[in-house]
Amino acid sequence: MPNILLIEDEPSLGLIVKDSLESRGFAVQLAADGEAGLRLFRQQCPDMVVADVMMPKLDGFSLAEQIRRENAAVPILFLTARSQPADVVRGFELGGNDYLKKPFSMDELIVRIKAQLSRPPAAVPAPAGPLAIGRYQFDHPKQKLRFGAHEETLTNREAELLKRLYDQRNRVLERSVVLRDLWGDDSFFNGRSLDVFITRLRRCLKEDPQVQIVNVRGIGYKLIW
Known part of the structure; x- marks a missing residue:
């Protein structure tokens, strides 16, 4: 029960x-x-x-x-x-x-x-070091994004979104998939919220010009560097 x-x-x-x-x-x-x-x-x-x-x-x-x-x-x-x-x-x-x-x-x-x-619980990853995103270091469990001496704390949802982009790096992360996964459904209103989070992540990653989150019109986003 x-x-x-x-x-x-x-x-x-x-x-x-x-x-x-x-x-x-x-x-x-x-x-x-x-x-x-x-x-x-x-x-x-x-x-x-x-x-x-x-x-x-x-x-x-x-x-x-x-x-x-x-x-x-x-x-x-x-x-x-x-x-x-x-x-x-x-x-x-x-x-x-x-x-x-x-x-x-x-x-x-x-x-x-x-x-x-009804959603399956998220798998708990084995402890690992920060993930490299271009010249950034991304500590997903601690929700930290570092560039040199500068460290930024991400929100829970920002960190989860960036992790999914990282896992799909150089491939398209479909909007509908991430909306159902992180927002519960792919409604228009939630889609606007996702756009806001993508804009914030781009701002967080702006110090390394080789790192980009690219729009794939009508499908989703792609993290490249």
Whole structure:
């Protein structure tokens, strides 16, 4: 039985979602604020976290940031009425896996939860040194990108995207594949978010002109050097 940690500060909505998920075969732990949710996360080690963004004591984004310091794999789905693109991008930057806007249907929430839980866990690579990208050194586990004495810390999603580009170096990384893998689906809105992340990675890699992330129109991106 999948164990879901639900963090929602609206008592009535929290209970409705909890009851609905339990009726579909999920075990649910409910917390009413971010601090309580973080305590439950550490105690219960849930299979997935479903969290509101605007909460007292510790907001959902700060909660996700803390969880990602401790666990890089557990899926995190945000529930929120905040729909500005910057909010959505920030949620993904901090390691969120999906984003569902309020009001939402329970059927859609359950489909999204099942989609996250059905993904195979990422393989844990054997310890290795930094990866060479031109004159850069990329430490994927630590999310660090170094050029000479300069070191930049990447977000979780930036590091995952750069790793996939590296693994496909000199070959095309298809947009649809990376969107389904890192964003959950290849919708237009998520595609715009991916474009923002590609622009940021290009900026991070600009010191070595031989390193380029090339657009392959209509298909995806290619990392070359």
